[in-house]
Amino acid sequence: MARTAAVAVFLSLLAAAASSEIPSELVPPDHESLQHLTFLEVLHVEQGLAEPKASGLRMPSPPVPGLVNLAIQGPGLILQALMGGVELPGALDSKYEDGTALGSGTFGITFLATRKSDHQKVAVKVFKYGGVWASPGTCTKLECIAHLKMSASECLDTQRIHQADSLDQEASDHVVKCLFDGITPGLEGGTSQSQPYYIELSFAGRDDVDKWWGKRLTKSLADEAYVQDVKSVAKGVYLGLRFMGESKTAVHYVHADLKPQNMVVNEDTGQVVIVDMGTVLCDGDGQTCAKKTSGTTPIFRPPEVSHLSLFQPQVGWQKPVWSFDVHSAALSILGMATDGKSGLVMPGGETLSAVPVITYMLSNGVQNSMANWPTVRRVVECAEAEAQPNTQPYFNALLRCTNEESIVHYKKLFEERLAQVRDASGDARKAALASLVHCRTSKTSPAALYAMPALPETHVPKFFWTLVDDWMKTGFDEVLLKALSTEPKDRPKPSAILEAQWFAADAPQVSGTEVEFTCPDYPLAPARMQYMAGIIAGVLALVSCCVCCLGTCVTCCGHQIPAWKWATVWGGFMTMVSPFFARFLIENVFFWTWLLLMVPLGLAMMSLNWLAGDEDEKSKRKRLTIITLATAAGIGCSMTMEDPMKLAAKIPMVLTFGPVQVGAMIWMWALFANSLRCCVWAGAFGLVSAVSVMTGKARAQTDSTGSTVELGYV
Structure with a gap:
């Protein structure tokens, strides 16, 4: 019952999502962006577009296991199993040979192939729709065409990024390249009706960092080997971010969805490459860089954007241009510093290995802290200042005001945790860092929008103490704290981070010393x-x-x-x-x-x-x-x-979200609150x-x- 009450209050704040029972005039803003599932492939994330129901918003059902069940995860994230028995389309035999399927998503299959013209290994993504290869003759529905246009635009953005290759060759190698756009000519009627749509990408590797790190953790390596692995990934990622965010051209780029699943490791060279340019935003002239938002995985979002992704799946960014990705990269490093047992299991039984627990725990804390009537009042008053209740502009404003309120709560909680590290030194700082990175339990049961999955007990791997000792010895702990700052302007440039002594230091020679630490108990909701x-x-x-x-x-x-x-x-x-x-x-x-x-x-x-x-x-x-x-x-x-009945009157009785009748529950809860x-x-x-x-x-x-x-x- 306590959880039900908390859900009712919190959903009253977020009355911007509706099921098919809501009249169409009350459909929340940008509801199409809530309907896609994100399919992670080896080289690429593709975002499909689902058809909305005429009467309102269709929520994914049944819920996708894994990250989608996180309180902070809106779009579903599905790791694709390796494909077997699938061959490269015969229409592409003249260009490629030795095609081996790497991974599959809703709209395509990615192959590792050899380009016949120069015998170079490349990744070829061939698009499919309705069980057949997508071509001018088969891809006639709006859903298929919309996805292809998005992929073609992604390829074009990637090519624009690499216009600066000659100006920073070292860093450019850490960003995936789109070598050929085989979509646009077909959409313009320039290819055969049977020619499949495809794009050609530079081959970066078979495993993303999350999967690669999970495999490494199963091996009995020396502590210094793990430290060097983390260092190698961090250096490769910040080189890639230097190339994008500090480009020598007039345009600078924000990846906007940086995470271990969007970094690929080349098993031959050990080089890390940033992939999935489908979420890229840029900063430049108005024609080249139109102002827009992008889909971002919530647990890797910085504090200046909303973590309530179910209600704001797409976010923008704040200057300086590199700041967003610098923070996401720092969270990825924290994820690699864990024991790899996040408890977040994906379809097929695969567990994510590099998940920053702190952002997940904080997002639940935000939902807890917002579940009260004063917050409801502030959000409602904010929305009423822009529009009349029970109108579409009002619900648009309600959504925006809710997200703004959540940002304030998130920054406060995150800053408190960072301050514990900043204000400590020696063993006390080590203990504070261990708490920041590893704590995933609390004696206080949360009352959040989603039930928290059964996370394993907090456990610190042995290599972490060597890693944190190395950070403190080289001063990288200070660099990391700045990169994690709650203020975008306080985060250093990627080039400044790469100047840290840690990247030039030799591997540690002595294992780190373990210290005791305590995990904070989050306050009762x-x-x-x-x-x-x-x-x-x-x-x-x-x-x-x-x-x-x-x-x-x-x-x-x-x-x-x-x-x-x-x-x-x-x-x-x-x-x-x-x-x-x-x-x-x-x-x-x-x-x-x-x-x-x-x-x-x-x-x-x-x-x-x-x-x-x-x-x-x-x-x-x-x-x-x-x-x-x-x-x-x-x-x-x-x-x-406060009169709860007046606030409840701002939420229509018919408003529902999935299986939860928000309007009816908030009225019941308002009657109950009158007893106070x-x-x-x-x-x-x-x-x-x-x-x-x-x-x-x-x-x-x-x-x-x-x-x-x-x-x-x-």
Whole structure:
């Protein structure tokens, strides 16, 4: 139930995605970008386009296992099995020979072949559609043509990047090349109807870094060998980023989806090559580099863009141009520093080996921290400032405001973790780095949008201590912290990173020393605490009704016990405790104001029997003063509290997301949240006490006779 409540609150923030039950006019913005699955091949990621349903957004069903199940993963990521028994199309026999299938995706098969003209090994990707080779005669549907145009554009972008080859030859070798575009002529009617569409790429290797690193971890290598492997990959990647982000031409490029799965290792040379240019963005003149967004795997995104990828699968970038990829590369290095047992299993049973756990854990923390009514209010107010509720512009704004809010939360959490490393030295810094890289458990159960997969226990491989000692000895730990900075402008250029002493240092000669470290426990989600507080508040509301009924009976049944004597006790108690419940529905400044005011007033109200003394006129005025102040405080507190019903009204009842009925659940949760408004009960009992004191009688004793005179008060 706690998880359900958290999901309801969080989804209310993110009411920008809908199932087929949502009217078409309420379809979230850019919903087509949510419908593609990303298929990772050996050399290339291809992004297919699925047809949207006419009435709304079609979500992938059933969910793809693996990264898609991460709370931070929107598009699915599927590793393709090696193909067997598939031959290069006969129409390409005149150009290539010895074709061997490397991998397959939804729209194509990649072959390792030898080019007959110069006997050079190349990678040939041949496109297919509907079980046949895609050609001008078979590729007639919009889906097929759209994908081919995207692939042709990718090839063109890659060729533009390599226009600077002669200016930085060393770095250019670390970026894949598109050698021939066999798509555009066919789309323009320049080839035979049976000629398959294909592109020719430079052959980079058979294994991506993730798969290659997984194989290395199964071997009993010396610690220094692992350190040198990590160093080799890091150097190759930053060389490639230097070529793209610091190009000698007028145009600079952002890969935008850099990760170990998009880096390929040549098993013969050990050279690392950046592949998959389908997400490339550039910075230059307006005609060459139109402003756009790109699909990015969330766990490798920098903090300045949203990690709620299910609602923002595509992101832009902020200057400086190299900053985005520099951060992603640093996260990839952290992923390689783990033991390779992330627990994230892909189709076919293959486990990802180089996953930075920190970004996944932080993204869950972001979702936890956003699941509260004040955040809902800020997001709704942000959206209302741009458009009227229940309109398409409003939902567009709601999505944007939600993502902006998530960025603030993510930066705060990430900066806290980085500060723990920056502020430490010696063994304390080693322990902080180990916590940053390896911690994947927390005693606190998350209340996130997605259930967290069963991650294995935190475990540090032996080579890590040698690696981190080498970083600290050469100062690369400082370089890495700058590359991981939450501010884009603070990250160094790839060329500056390559100047680090670590890349020039010899292999470490001594194994690193292990130190103890602790993993942080993420705070309990506000939604979960709010749920628990709501139960207690509901019980107190029920008790308040019983106290009122029983007290009235006692007062009216001849017991001659004034109502204020029981009303002030319970009213004072409710006055004292109500701020603790109200904290979920008010801003912090109001919370502390009411806490400091109402706790002493509540205690005073509960103690009126002995504080006010005898029942004379002076005592009566003391009682009325305390009761009036407590009642006014209770009413004031209730007036400053958020009204969940008003927020729920901003979310249409029919709005759903997948199997979750967001609109209906947020209304139910809003009704439940009203139980937290205990200030109302404090004010009610205060009014009862005040009326009782004012209409009661006081006894005054005369000084001369000692007789008692009853004084009536109106």
